[in-house]
Amino acid sequence: MTLADVATAPRPAGTREATSRRRLTAEDLALYLVTDPVLSGARGVPAVVDAAVAGGVRIVQLRDKDADDAAIVEQLVELSEVIAGRALLVVDDRLDAVVEARRRGARVDGIHIGQSDVSPLVARSVLGPDAIVGLTANQPAHLEAATALPAGTVDYLGVGVIHPTTTKRNHPPELGVAGFAAFAVASSLPCVAIGGIGREDVAALRAAGAAGVAVVSALCAAPDPRDAARTLLRAWGAGGVPRVLSIAGSDPSGGAGIQADLKAIAANGGYGMAAITALTAQNTRGVRAVHVPPASFLRAQLDAIGDDVRVDAVKIGMLAEAAVIAEVESWLRAHRPPTVVLDPVMVATSGDRLLDTEAEQALRALLPLADLLTPNLPELAVLVREPAATSWTGALGQAQRLAAATGALVLVKGGHLGGDEAPDALVGPSGPVREYPGSRIRTASTHGTGCSLSAGLATRRAADLDWRDAVAEVRSWLRESIAAGAGLQVGSGHGPISHFAGLWRRGGLAAVPEAETVASDWWEAIAPIRDAIDELPFLRRMVDGSLSAAAFRWYLAQDALYLREYARTLAEAARLAPTPEEQAFWAHSAEQAVIVELELHASRISPDGVGADTFRAEPAPATVAYLDHLRGAAFDADYGVLIAALLPCFWLYSDVGARLHAAASSDPSRPFAEHPFKDWLDEYADPGFADATARAIRFVTARAAAADAATRERMRVAFVRSSEHERAFFAAPAL
Numbered sequence: 041m042t043l044a045d046v047a048t049a050p051r052p053a054g055t056r057e058a059t060s061r062r063r064l065t066a067e068d069l070a071l072y073l074v075t076d077p078v079l080s081g082a083r084g085v086p087a088v089v090d091a092a093v094a095g096g097v098r099i100v101q102l103r104d105k106d107a108d109d110a111a112i113v114e115q116l117v118e119l120s121e122v123i124a125g126r127a128l129l130v131v132d133d134r135l136d137a138v139v140e141a142r143r144r145g146a147r148v149d150g151i152h153i154g155q156s157d158v159s160p161l162v163a164r165s166v167l168g169p170d171a172i173v174g175l176t177a178n179q180p181a182h183l184e185a186a187t188a189l190p191a192g193t194v195d196y197l198g199v200g201v202i203h204p205t206t207t208k209r210n211h212p213p214e215l216g217v218a219g220f221a222a223f224a225v226a227s228s229l230p231c232v233a234i235g236g237i238g239r240e241d242v243a244a245l246r247a248a249g250a251a252g253v254a255v256v257s258a259l260c261a262a263p264d265p266r267d268a269a270r271t272l273l274r275a276w277g278a279g280g281v282p283r284v285l286s287i288a289g290s291d292p293s294g295g296a297g298i299q300a301d302l303k304a305i306a307a308n309g310g311y312g313m314a315a316i317t318a319l320t321a322q323n324t325r326g327v328r329a330v331h332v333p334p335a336s337f338l339r340a341q342l343d344a345i346g347d348d349v350r351v352d353a354v355k356i357g358m359l360a361e362a363a364v365i366a367e368v369e370s371w372l373r374a375h376r377p378p379t380v381v382l383d384p385v386m387v388a389t390s391g392d393r394l395l396d397t398e399a400e401q402a403l404r405a406l407l408p409l410a411d412l413l414t415p416n417l418p419e420l421a422v423l424v425r426e427p428a429a430t431s432w433t434g435a436l437g438q439a440q441r442l443a444a445a446t447g448a449l450v451l452v453k454g455g456h457l458g459g460d461e462a463p464d465a466l467v468g469p470s471g472p473v474r475e476y477p478g479s480r481i482r483t484a485s486t487h488g489t490g491c492s493l494s495a496g497l498a499t500r501r502a503a504d505l506d507w508r509d510a511v512a513e514v515r516s517w518l519r520e521s522i523a524a525g526a527g528l529q530v531g532s533g534h535g536p537i538s539h540f541a542g543l544w545r546r547g548g549l550a551a552v553p554e555a556e557t558v559a560s561d562w563w564e565a566i567a568p569i570r571d572a573i574d575e576l577p578f579l580r581r582m583v584d585g586s587l588s589a590a591a592f593r594w595y596l597a598q599d600a601l602y603l604r605e606y607a608r609t610l611a612e613a614a615r616l617a618p619t620p621e622e623q624a625f626w627a628h629s630a631e632q633a634v635i636v637e638l639e640l641h642a643s644r645i646s647p648d649g650v651g652a653d654t655f656r657a658e659p660a661p662a663t664v665a666y667l668d669h670l671r672g673a674a675f676d677a678d679y680g681v682l683i684a685a686l687l688p689c690f691w692l693y694s695d696v697g698a699r700l701h702a703a704a705s706s707d708p709s710r711p712f713a714e715h716p717f718k719d720w721l722d723e724y725a726d727p728g729f730a731d732a733t734a735r736a737i738r739f740v741t742a743r744a745a746a747a748d749a750a751t752r753e754r755m756r757v758a759f760v761r762s763s764e765h766e767r768a769f770f771a772a773p774a775l
Contacts, residue, residue: 064149064172067350068098068128069196069232069252070276071269075102079260085115086122092259093127095269096376101152101174101254103132112137113144120146126374130172133157138167150174152198155182160193174198174232178212183227198254199223201235202245205256217244224249242275252276270411273378274504277352282310282502285345285377286495287338287368288357289318289330289385295536296322296488301355301495303539308517310499313349315341317368318360324487324531335363342371353379353502355495356410361395365402372409379501382410382448383494387418407446412507414494415442417456428456432463439467449473449507451497453490455480466511474508476515485525485535492537493518517542550749555741562741562756563691566763573696573766578773583703585716592717595773597657602666602769604655606689607633609670613686616679622739626683629732662772666765673758680743684755687740688762694733697724 073092080088089100100123102115112134120141123129128149131138135158141148150172151163163173169192177183177197186194201214214235215223224231230251237245237253245253255272262268277283284305291297298314305312317338321329345351354377359365372380384403386395395403404423407413413423420438421428424445429435432454439452447469454463462480466473496517500510524541553561573579578595581587610630617623646653659667673685701721705712712718723729740759744752 064099064128064195065347066230066251069230070350071097071099071273072232072234072252072254073097073100073259073269074132074234074254074256075100075104076256076260077104077106079257085260086118088260088265089119090122091265092269093123094376095266096273096378097127097259097269098376099128099130099172101130101132105132109134109137109140113140116141116148117144117146120148123147126376128172130174135163135166150195152176160186160189164193177227178215178223180226183223186229187227194229196230196232196251197227198234199227199231200233200254202233202241203236205236217241217248220245220250221248239272239275242272243278246276270378274352274502277350277378277502278504282352282499283349284310284312284353284355284495284499284502285351286312286314286355286357287317287342287359288314288355288491289320289360290316291320291322291488293323293487293531293536295324295530296491297357300488300491300536300539301357304492304495305355305499307521307539307543308496308499308514309503310353312495313345313351315345317364318358324533324535326533330360332360332364335361335367338364339367339371342367346371346375351375351377353377353381353498355498356380356382356406357491357494358385358394359403359406360399362398362402365399365406369402369406369409372406379498380410381412381414381494381498381501382407383414383490384419384423385490386422387416393422407442407448410446410448411501412449412451412494412497413442413446414451414453414490414497416453416490420450420452430457432457436465436467436472439465440469440471443467444469451493451511453493464511464515466508474511476511478515478519481519481522483522483526484533485522485528485537487531487534487536489518489522489537492521492539548749553745553752555738555745558741558744558752559737562759565756565760566688566692569760569763569767570692570695573692573770576767576770578770579696579700582717582721583700584707585704585710587717589716591773594657598660598663598769598772601655601657601659601663603633605667606670606686607631609674609682609686612674613679613682616677616682618679625732625735625739629736632732660772662765662768666762666769669761669765678751678754680740680747680751680755681758683736683740683743685758685762687736687759688766690729690733690736692763692766693724694730697721698730701725 073089075085075089077085093100100119102112102119104112104115107115112131116129116131116137119129125147129147130150130152131148132152133154135151138148138151150167152174153160153163154176160173160175164171167173173194174196175186175194175198177186177199186197199215199220201212202216202220204214220231220233231249232252232254233245233250234254237255238258242253253272253276258272259265259268286298286301286305288301289297291299297320298316302312302314315338317332319331319333320327354372356368359368386400386403387393400422415423417435418428420435420442424438424441426438429438435452435454435457439450443450450467452465452467454461460480461477463475463477465475493514496514497510500514501507505513518537520542521537521539524538525535527541528536528538530536578587578591607630610626610633614623614626614630617626670685673682676682701724704715704721715721744755747755
């Protein structure tokens with residue numbers, strides 16, 4: 041049974057919980073709270089649970105080893121009321137307490153049992169097929185026993201401890217992240233890590249295969265369990281691409297609304313999604329019409345996303361009317377994303393109010409669910425029910441009052457104040473957290489700046505940046521995008537910003553090729569050289585056997601000079617190689633060039649073996665030019681350029697050798713065993729050399745694919761030049 045197949049525990053017919061059950065999903069296990077009455081302190085377990093669930097915890101395990109069953113039942117009843125269906129509730133060990141609490145109408149979704157507690161089979165039998173049953177496991181024997189159970193008996197394993205902890209008596213030896221990873225990879229059941237886990241462990245445990253992290257002190261001892269839960273969930277999502285949902289209206293001209301949000305999310309490193317609240321007919325000169333689909337359809341969009349995708353952050357923009365706002369509020373309370381940025385679209389640039397009184401009131405109720413509010417100055421004034429600020433000091437004061445009233449941070453923007461300066465400030469209930477000075481950018485390309493700012497902030501925060509740093513980074517990105525907006529030449533009114541201007545300038549538009557594409561492109565690039573090689577008299581006469589012995593010896597003498605220096609260049613490639621595999625390959629190739637190929641040549645030009653006579657020939661201009669090229673590549677000290685220069689001696693020789701061997705060995709006029717150049721043809725058509733060539737191609741093209749565009753081009757040029765030197769080398773012998 042997979043997590044998608046697991047449902048919450050059945051309720052007795054007629055109880056108040058019977059219609060509120062929901063299914064357990066993999067996302068429920070991401071952050072798992074285990075309660076502790078001592079760490080919760082005077083505020084009590086229910087208050088901690090309430091705050092932690094508000095912060096995003098989706099499964100709560102009641103653990104109180106010192107309480108009897110009657111007290112556990114009372115606590116389950118109370119926690120069921122506190123949670124109110126927002127999260128799943130399980131209890132540690134007490135099967136009878138689950139049954140009694142359910143009988144009293146409490147929503148208790150299942151049980152987590154230890155190795156010495158009631159059998160999982162008994163728990164499943166008593167609680168039914170839809171209950172949640174978790175099992176503690178930390179040894180191979182535990183895993184074997186769990187795996188041997190009938191499918192569907194256990195839904196997940198609690199695996200630990202990861203680190204020593206004081207919250208569990210007589211805990212087993214610590215596994216650490218590596219021990220957990222080994223356990224998780226062997227398990228067919230989802231594994232939740234537990235034991236001494238802090239924020240710094242979360243990303244590593246997820247990478248190690250954790251289905252979630254179970255924490256005790258990280259939440260129960262936290263001054264603000266809601267904030268601590270959101271921090272842990274951001275850490276759970278960090279390390280990957282932030283998944284950011286925009287809930288906003290649509291702008292068909294592409295400058296504002298969800299179109300701007302999706303661009304801003306992508307430009308700031310996130311994956312954007314959108315639930316559309318309203319359709320507009322607008323362009324850079326203004327809005328012509330607005331259509332608001334039924335609020336129930338917006339909820340259908342939100343539920344479709346929330347049921348399938350873990351949302352790391354939400355940006356909220358235009359909400360249009362009270363019914364729409366109510367659906368957004370309900371969905372946020374149910375899903376509790378770790379980051380919520382609310383851009384309260386209430387007042388148009390013209391000063392016109394965009395929401396009626398009922399919608400304004402509904403929006404005010406939504407504000408406390410946000411982490412950050414990004415109103416413009418007219419909207420800020422409406423939210424604090426004061427006249428619009430006319431000074432920066434007045435704007436900061438209004439932002440502080442709004443932060444105190446909502447508990448959210450407020451990004452106050454000074455753009456509406458006029459003048460040469462356009463400062464921003466991040467403001468909390470106690471005043472400015474950080475101020476961001478900035479001169480005004482004189483441009484008409486400002487359409488969608490508020491949308492883009494809030495969407496970018498949601499994305500950077502979801503990447504686990506501190507709010508202060510997130511604002512600093514997004515402001516820098518936004519300012520360069522505003523400055524470049526006019527270059528888009530879109531529309532005749534207030535044009536859009538250029539969301540990707542900086543990325544285009546710094547990174548260009550060329551896609552990074554795959555290694556296979558590099559190989560294909562480079563081979564095609566030397567097609568004229570390869571065709572010219574095929575037409576060379578030296579090779580044609582070698583195939584038919586008419587090449588003179590003197591011409592062939594001259595070629596071998598030049599090749600011996602080449603191989604001596606070529607082997608040294610291969611050795612330099614081995615020295616520069618970044619991996620042991622590559623280092624061994626180039627070193628072995630250098631050895632082969634000296635031991636195998638030079639000895640083969642020496643058998644014809646210096647019968648006493650490789651020695652001074654082997655290298656007695658005067659180097660021809662083609663030989664000198666080729667060796668100077670290879671020495672230059674080695675002197676460059678760029679590993680990629682060097683191995684690209686070496687590659688044709690593998691690739692072209694392997695290609696030419698295989699084709700020449702096939703032609704010579706199939707010539708009906710002469711038995712191949714009697715061919716005068718059989719030993720040379722056999723060497724370059726050898727399967728071992730073909731394998732070495734394939735490895736050389738793989739190393740070089742993989743390096744090229746991973747390189748920046750400039751380095752990749754230098755490698756290509758080095759490859760092509762070596763190929764031309766190969767052609768010149770074959771063309772040099774006097775016939």
